[in-house]
Amino acid sequence: xxxxxxxxxxxxxxxxxxxxxxxxxxxxxxxxxxxxxxxxxxxxxxxxxxxxxxxxxxxxxxxxxxxxxxxxxxxxxxxxxxxxxxxxxxxxxxxxxxxxxxxxxxxxxxxxxxxxxxxxxxxxxxxxxxxxxxxxxxxxxxxxxxxxxxxxxxxxxxxxxxxxxxxxxxxxxxxxxxxxxxxxxxxxxxxxxxxxxxxxxxxxxxxxxxxxxxxxxxxxxxxxxxxxxxxxxxxxxxxxxxxxxxxxxxxxxxxxxxxxx
Numbered sequence: 001x002x003x004x005x006x007x008x009x010x011x012x013x014x015x016x017x018x019x020x021x022x023x024x025x026x027x028x029x030x031x032x033x034x035x036x037x038x039x040x041x042x043x044x045x046x047x048x049x050x051x052x053x054x055x056x057x058x059x060x061x062x063x064x065x066x067x068x069x070x071x072x073x074x075x076x077x078x079x080x081x082x083x084x085x086x087x088x089x090x091x092x093x094x095x096x097x098x099x100x101x102x103x104x105x106x107x108x109x110x111x112x113x114x115x116x117x118x119x120x121x122x123x124x125x126x127x128x129x130x131x132x133x134x135x136x137x138x139x140x141x142x143x144x145x146x147x148x149x150x151x152x153x154x155x156x157x158x159x160x161x162x163x164x165x166x167x168x169x170x171x172x173x174x175x176x177x178x179x180x181x182x183x184x185x186x187x188x189x190x191x192x193x194x195x196x197x198x199x200x201x202x203x204x205x206x207x208x209x210x211x212x213x214x215x216x217x218x219x220x221x222x223x224x225x226x227x228x229x230x231x232x233x234x235x236x237x238x239x240x241x242x243x244x245x246x247x248x249x250x251x252x253x254x255x256x257x258x259x260x261x
Contacts, residue, residue: 004238011236011245019129019136027067027126034065034122036235036242041114044227045107052095053103057111060088064119067126088112118243121250124257131261134195138186139209139256143248145185146178146210147217153177167221175214182210197260205259209252216251220244 018029038061039049048054063084066073074080092108129136154174162170186206187199195202220243224232233241 007236007238011239019140020133022129022133026129027065030122030126031062031065033242033246034061034118036233037118037122037246038114040232040241040243041118041223042111044223044229044232045110047107047111053092053107053111056088056091057115060084060112060115061119064115065123065126067123067130069130085112085115088115117250120254121246124253125246125249128253128256128261134193135256135261138189138195139249139252141185141189142182142206142209143213143252146182146213147248148178149181150174150178150214153181163218166218166225170214170218178214179207179210182206205256208259209255212251212255213248216248219251220247 014029018026035058038057042049042054042057049058063074064081066081074084089108089112092103092111093105095103096105096108125136125139128139150170151174154169154171154177157173157177158171160172161168162172162175183203183206186202189195190197190199190202197205220232224230231240232243235241236245239245
């Protein structure tokens with residue numbers, strides 16, 4: 001427990017500091033987190049990051065993460081993110097032939113889904129921060145209060161299992177408690193900050209964000225259960241890997257951008 005608390009304090013301090021700082025330092029840290037998350041996902045399928053498909057996946061991920069204000073980088077080479085993804089698919093398929101199917105079509109699909117999953121979530125993490133601290137902290141508070149509310153209320157009142165085949169400890173009561181906690185905190189947050197959003201709308205949006213944040217958690221749990229791993233990694237002692245910490249955020253940030261920004 002002591003190690004878990006120390007890790008949480010250090011990681012939280014780093015994340016919050018760079019989030020407040022913003023700009024290139026925040027973008028650079030996001031690139032680091034996303035790269036580690038990609039490594040963790042590939043490792044689940046026993047694919048190496050420092051291999052031909054791993055490097056291609058990493059380069060595609062980095063292109064996906066390029067923020068809107070730096071789109072001129074892609075324009076300078078006359079490529080879009082979609083075209084880069086299509087080029088990667090062709091390279092992956094060529095590699096299946098070159099390796100005589102040791103790298104299979106399933107591996108191609110997994111590698112591309114990894115880059116889309118990680119790239120989409122962390123791209124919108126950057127874009128949400130670029131729209132102001134008030135929005136990125138809204139995202140973080142929604143996730144933290146959903147997790148805390150689900151844990152506390154589930155521990156006190158939880159009886160019915162939410163999805164035992166995927167995550168045996170989660171309960172329906174905990175999930176509802178987490179969502180209600182998030183709604184209360186979001187309304188308070190709007191009232192005490194300059195977030196220019198109607199309270200009724202933020203309550204509705206928060207319901208969706210809280211639910212999908214929990215779905216993001218379950219998605220990663222399903223992946224780990226499928227590949228028979230306990231944690232996505234061990235870079236954060238007591239907490240697992242980067243993907244274990246960002247699984248909900250990867251679902252929440254795109255939805256904040258679509259609903260609010």
